[in-house]
Amino acid sequence: MGKKRKANLLEPAPSPLRLLLLEEFAFGRLSAAQVQKMASAAVRSCKEPSPDLASLQMLGGQGTSAQNCHRDLMKMLNVCRAPESTLISTPVSLRDKKSGGAVVESKQVPLLLPHEWFDVLEKNDVLEMFTATWSIKTSELLIGCLPKSANAGSWPALWDKICESLTLLASRHKAVVMALVGDLEFFSQEFGWPTANSNNLCPYCKCDNLFKDADAVAPFNDFRASAEWRKQPRDPRENDHPLFKVPGINFWSPKLDVLHMLDLGVSSHLYGNLINDILEDHLPGSFAASIGALNSRIQELYESQSTPAAARIPKLSKGNIQSQTGYPCLSHVKGRRIREFSSVAVGLADLYKDTVAGKHRLEAVKAMDEIYELCDCQKYRFDRKEHRSMEKAIDRLLLHYTFLSRDAFNRGKKRYSVTQKFHLMAHFHVQCKWMAPRLAWTYGPESFMSVCKKIAASCDRGTPSYQIPLKICGKFALAYELLLRGWLNLDEDEE
Incomplete structure (x- = not known):
């Protein structure tokens, strides 16, 4: 017997109209009965209609039994590359x-x-x-x-x-x-991870999040090298979720990912505060005039870096900066666009670095930009140098950010909120030692x-x-x- 010939991966496509009708049906924009009606109209409009359109015309007894169109269409398509339910x-x-x-x-x-x-x-x-x-x-x-x-x-x-x-x-x-x-809500619901409002909000260490600072033993928002929580790691605990009985899955299998922790978390807070600082502290005039000038500068930076239009954040408005908590946070922007904003943020911060806070702000966004560059590395695992660079960049980001948070508090400004994701960010480098972030991101x-x-x-x-x-x-x-x-x-x- 001859060698079995492998099937072609890509097959000749049907007529463009049939393919369009099937795609519209698959994504729910057309019902099976509507597919039959359109195919029937196309057949009647052509002298020599395509046979594959004629087959769609036959659905549901040529439309006389519209309730059977869905059944007939699924039977006709003979979907064989997905398992039975x-x-x-x-x-x-x-x-x-x-x-x-x-x-x-x-x-x-x-x-x-x-x-x-x-x-x-x-x-x-x-x-x-x-x-x-x-x-x-x-x-x-x-x-x-x-x-x-x-x-x-x-x-x-x-x-x-x-x-x-x-x-x-x-x-x-x-x-x-x-x-x-997944996101932290999923981990909390399925695996029992602590929520952002928990007194002990970290699954990896025994940090605390107590209302009274005097009661705090290991504050979650202390990111110094001598922070008490660094000396109090949690022991990996047994989890009764069925997934943890699957070969290879253990306490360390749930991964923090770039989209939910950075783009829609730490980065959104950092860049939202950067934009808010510039608008309130550096650009004179009304809010409309200030936001217009800032949008123009952002576009200039995008142009200088040849960033594609599809990767840019939209023109900013007040709704993109002010969150429900009252703290600035960049919102209503796609996660990957926030990542692409990183180098622009460095350029913006560099324009307004004349104050002490401005210098810390610049160092924070530079650290975030370095973190993103490392996250984009196309490899399975960091080498020792890359892992150490990630650890240092995270430490710099958190230290500069917490300085800005304390400075804003001392000046009576509601800025630079420190949330649960900032603390989890401090643990992020640990998982990066064994698996590059790219392998666990959720884009x-x-x-x-x-x-x-x-x-x-x-x-x-x-x-x-x-x-x-x-x-x-x-x-x-x-x-x-x-x-x-x-x-x-x-x-x-x-x-």
Whole structure:
């Protein structure tokens, strides 16, 4: 027998109109019945219609049974590069038809299990497209979802099945979980991490966050080398979450990521205060005149650095600077754009460095810029020199920032808030010793979630919340099928 020929990864695309209709259906912008109507109109408008449009015209008995269009379309597409949904019985919250109130009942919730994803991708010779990361959203797989309104202690049963699958994945494909990533709210809800308002707000050390300074033993906002909390690390504790029974997952697996901790945390506070300082202390005139002048200077710096327009922060307004707490914070800006603002922030701070506070401000943004450069390193692990550079840059950032915080407090200014994320930043270099930040950042997953949200938005009309996941899984399987056939680029609309 001859050698088995490998299937082509990219297949010839169907007619442009059919592909557009399928994409619109997959992302919920068109229903299956609307797809049939448009295909039927296109066929009737052409002397020699494309056969693949004629097949769409046949859906639902040529439109006479619109309720069957969705069923016929999914059957026609023969989605074979996603696993079958595995239904798990778990309690969910739903609306009682008689009383109208919420009741809890056991229902079937679907999962697309990790080991089955790998099995079916390997079977179709497209596993390499998942592992090659040729697109930021290609290497993300949907496993499960459930609306918050349906959650009634639903996840334990789902987690048990997911963890069973991850264990099989490790044995079948030698694929192990390298990191658990997410925001601090997720870590708090799932893994019991302390919240920002806790008296002891760090999972790594015994620092305290007490209302009375006199009661503090190891203040969380003390970033000196002699800080008491540095001498009081926590022992890695056992976690009863099912994920921690999966091979390779342990206390150190949850990772702090660049997007949530820096872009939407420490960096937002630093750059928000930088902008606020310039507006209030250095630019004369009304707020409108000051913000206009500052926006012009920011654009000049972007131009001098040849920063693409898609990577720039938008023109700033008061809503981008003032937070609900009253402390300045850069908000309503995409995380990656905040990162790209780093070098511009250095240029801005350099223009206003004549005061003592200005010098500290410049050193703080320079340290942040260095941290970002190190985070962008394309490698699996830092060498000793890079790790030491990260540790020093973090120390400089925190020390200069806390000086600015004390200085503002002494002057009666509500600026430079120190939050939980600043303290976690002090621990960030530890995980960087074993894994480069790039391996655990969440830019890809967050972009992927934008795709899932589009799909989900099309599945909730007239559907009980606990039934929405089954629709989402089906439409996601279709979108991923189009992607793996090379017919769809999920990144083409990404700014």
